[in-house]
Amino acid sequence: MITTLMVRLHAVLLLLLFAAAEQAEKQQQQQQQPPITLPGCPDRCGDTPIPFPFGTKPGCFRDGFEITCNDTFHPHRAFLALAGGASQHIAEIHYEVGWNYPVKRVDHENTGIELMEISVANGSVRAYGLVSSLCNVANLSDYVAKCQDIALGERSPFLLSVARNILVGVGWRVEPRIMSYLWSAHHNTTYEFSLACLSNLVGMPSLLQLATNGSCTSRGCCQAALPEAAPLTDFGIWFNFYNNTMWLTNPCSYAMLVETGWYNFSTPDMYGFEVLPRRYPRGVPFILDFSIRDKDGGGACPAEGQPPPPGYACVSGNSYCANTTGAAGASHGYVCRCLDHYDGNPYIANGCQDIDECNFRDKYPCSTDGICKNKLGGYDCPCKPGMKGDGIKGTCTDKFPLVAKVIVGGISGIFVMAALLFLILIHKEKQKTIEFYKKNGGLTLEKAKIIKLFKKEDLDPILKSRNFIGKGGFGEVYKGLLCNEEVAVKKPISGSILENEQFANEVIIQSQVIHKNIVRLIGCCLEVDIPMLVYEFLCNGSLEQILHGNNKVPLTLCRRLSIAAESADGLAYIHSKTNTKILHGDIKPANILLDGNFVPKISDFGISRLIARDKQHTGSVIGDMSYVDPVYLQTGLLTEKSDVYSFGVVILELISRKKSKHSDGSSLVNNFLEAHKNGKKGTELFDKEIAAAGDMEILDSLVVIAVECLNLDVDKRPSMIEVAERLIILSRSRKL
Template sequence: MTTTRSSQSHNSQPLPIILVLLAAAAAASTPLILQAAAAAAEQDEKQPITLPGCPDRCGDTLIPFPFGTKPGCFREGFQVTCNDSFTPHRAFLAYAGVNQHIAEIYYKVGWHHPVWRTDHGNTALELIDISVADGEARAYGLVSSLCNAANLSGDYVAKCQNLALGERGPFLLSVTRNLLVGVGWRVEPKIMSYLWSAYRNSTYEFSLACLSDLMGMPKLLQLATNGSCSSRGCCQAALPEAAPLTDFGTWFTIEDNPMWQTNPCTYAMVVESDWYRFSTPDLYGVEVLPRRYPRGVPFVLDFSIRNGACPGKGQKPPPDYACVSGNSYCANATGGAAHGYVCRCLEHYDGNPYIANGCQDIDECKLRKLNPELYPCSSDGICKNRLEGYDCPCKLGMKGDGIKGTCTDKFPLVAQVIVGGIGGIFIIAAISFLILLHKEKQKTREFYQKNGGPTLEKAKFIKLFKKEELKPILKSSNFIGKGGFGEVYKGFLDNEEVAVKKPISGTMLENEQFANEVIIQSRVIHKNIVRLIGCCLEVDIPMLVYEFLSNGSLDDILHGKKKVALNLGVRLSIAVESADALVYMHSKTNAKIIHGDVKPANILLDDKFAPKISDFGISRLIARDKKHTGSVIGDMSYIDPVYLQTGLLTEKSDVYSFGVVILELISRQKATHSDGGSLVNSFLEAGKKEKKVTELFDKEIVAEGDLEILDSLAAIALECLNLDVDQRPSMTEVVERLLIMNRSRKS
């Protein structure tokens, strides 16, 4: 049978044209799959894409709002059905009126009407993916085919799909993202679009065609080239923008095909642009493309909010306004305002504009690693993200704009050399400083270990201070005196006024002195003994931190510049309480403690002139097997002569020193006179000559008339000064007699 395309031929009347739905989809190309996966992962990482409590995916397909699979999770027209009979699950559009109608039609050559027709009903469109940013959804549509009948009689069987997107539904076929493609020996596919009028039941027909023609020229088969769709085995045409495509199909023009035995089928499809790549084997065999793509080939749908429009400037959005993200805006849909609107994120934002807070600021610096051309920043710049954009300042020493690629050296070569030299010197200095700092820290750790830090960490009532904490106190303006232990400074630590004692030399003897002070005083808690707060071990010779007493020492009060009038009652109280502190040390601690350097300079007074014993400078814990000291330490004017001769330090040594203190209290004279004479000798000589010692008493307290008490105090002092140690009273006896004397005076 001979046929031509012209209607003038006697048997070439065109057969009825077959309406064929073209939907789309199959798996996308590998780069697109990778991009989609990366985009999905990025989206999941950033923020949610759907309403709270709603599923955000069906199988491998993300379902962003306004789409959704459950009631309350989608806007009208955007419902999705998730079919769980597949693994993984598959997503289908569930909006009424969106479907494919599949029909199989048998045509006999030369006839004007089909011989028979079988309808296979409507099926839902299967989704591939959704992009709210682009307002697009990709779906699968089957390939339409026209093949010679199996009986090889020259008759034809057409398998046709009609695509219905619904007259007022949210979907339109994208005219910019799809193509009409025909494949075959002789194929001329056409598109018809149905536009249903709101006022009358009429239709508007729009035709589009392309032509692939190898008819009568077998040698032209050699011109069919893989990958080329230029009318030799494959043709394509862009979709028209004149009318929106909602209900449409494709047409085949059927003519005689002398090559039907080797090329029995032709195909037509609306497919995503650049997706299908023609291959010459597609011209041979039966149902090649439908079998290769059983789920269909991909095509693209535009979606929009059809039942509304963008609010005018200054106009309040309607209650059902879809662009709810604060960083979104409204734009007319494809085809103009008559087809509704879509929502977009503002520039420099990304996400879902259809949900609250869905559009988030993007990190351009992170994205430029994937697309450096979109977000340029030269290698001489440093990418810094910011809200609604990013900056690319030039690196240090350069000027210009890294985004524009204009970074240049800020300094000339000579200046760079000079700066480099200075920088090198600075680096050497910094390294030297770090080395010195390291050595200083190492020395500090060594001092801490040497001075018994690990042991003193366990001591109760002792704080270990860092030298940096004490440094502000050790200034000349805070200096308050010098004693046998060293220099004394006052200051504040933890909001408490303290006295810091800093040794002025570092002999082994003084190291032992320090160790004894810390160990002994950590065990001594008495109202008339100065409290040791803590110490600093991070120096060669440790420093001690005591509570500060405002009235200084008894020596200052009696003999110093800040001389204060003291009546007999105050002096007697100082004697009683000082003696009580020594009794506590001698007999009421876990181990016997001997002061060894009792003198007015080591008796401090608070603001009410209550005394507190300080400076255990030469004290020793009395061990069972060792009672002798290796050397003598203390003020020679107060030291027991027996101790000087024997080196044996006992509690009676403190008794002797306390006797000298009593003499100073009642005479207000120093233990050693300016002419070299001794206060002790003056009292002893007065006793030997049986003279009254009244002349030696302080005139200030003699005037009070308590001569009997003064005589008793002098008598106690002289007993304490007895060179026969056994004849000296104990400190307990001294306290008892002083207390009786004090009570007698008060009564």
């Protein structure tokens, strides 16, 4: 009993000793971290460190470096104080189409510039800048430009960084401008500098010339670097006005001053309303350089041998002063920096502390045969015991006797043989991967340079049973996260995939289709026996599941009209507006997917891969027999009117919420055609959820469109463009 008690006491004492040692180590680490601001001054605002000369309270900052810490946010956010003269605001300009000049301007209240981080080592701050936009807001009758103005002040310590910022424009046709200006006593504006770039997709003859992800070369995205002489202290980010003929899918253009290399253009950025301002509500990062200046806007480092002037900022030992320049090489004050082998804040006493060079081997080399030892203002790297030479220069050589070398050599030989065997196995596996890649048309897709080619290991984490979401004629579908984006990975079943030339051709065709109502093909993986396709993931599943699944989702008539109109617009696009005519061949609710806002997107271009080389006849029927055009079954000739027939069946399913082929063997198409032939309204066939008395006229119009699509005389069927236009008109009339 006593022995057990003593053992427990011993264990408790050991735990207390370990806890005390850990706490002491933490306190030592905190004591070793040099201060970044003056004693008694807050050194953070929320998650943002605030180093001196910046500060949030009186006595904690130099003139012009005041920070406002806004505590209404959680965590708190840091802003350059308006009292210092630095601010930004949005000017809202209204244009009337046809006149192309402003009809109204609204200047919003000035706001402080929000900071992301402050670097005293680089003499810069990273801040949020608003995204300017030019949007059509009322069906081509009115444009609104929300343009950003930034004022830093002529005597401000801040200056826009020329080297680390860039002007970017995004849109179908957009010409953003940066204009630097001076305000006279009578509020007239004189422009000192103007910079612009132009993105123009109007009149592009080929889809190959359209915008591509990651490419900012004037097609959907343009950029312009700031020249050395740019006097950007007070400036605005504005637009040259152009009428936008693509307002249905591309209502907005954008302009932003952004940190070089930060923004990566993506083609979906061109589609939708206020996409970038909504994605970046706080703004995008841009860089301001800062320097120490006196009240008159001057200031410079003291000449060699001269005493520092009053208020000299470089107060830390082991620091030095460097003059800075603004536009055209004009003096713009100075900055303070720590000497080499020191780090910290040179603007406070004892702020520059000795660094441990052994933690920075890239900058301060020490060979693996050396022992790195820190010392004040530098470091040593003597060779390990039993060796001679200089570890910094990498000249350490061993002093081992010959016998020891022979023994070590023998052991090393065994390891080398094992390593060679391992490398051979890896090589065989890699060779197999290369063969799959070539067999699946990888070389063809490499030359096209229009789609992402993923490695097998990129998709392996997604292809788990827990991520399985469905199975179709093509194969299995898995949901996962790839490059921070939700995707659907299609893993074909054996025998369902095409020959390599046809597969590559299908991928090229699908990747050229950019439309808001077409499922976006992101990429593919060719390093497996049967290649896999990666698509964007749509969270609401298929129209088939929405209409006929176990958990039916309520659908208003407005939503059904919108689904029909936008699906038709997507089909019309692939029929008539792509560089290569694409026929779907398998239009049905299961191949119409819906995103979180119930926006439909057409998926699975099954037939298109068979006619990729101008082939229109096929010996075998591909598609769901409940939706296949009877004329196609008789002739084997697939045309765009075959898709029109299938879409007519989809319209009937939308308004009736009944499957095209009933469980009792009856046909939805025959029931509607019979009712229409006999002059009946088909009221009993409509879904009771939408069969309101006031909507019967619209429902009857939908039946008329569907019946025309189902006409056995192919020439009398409307085109998908006509169907889309009529559905759009019906959809708008229902919303009014």
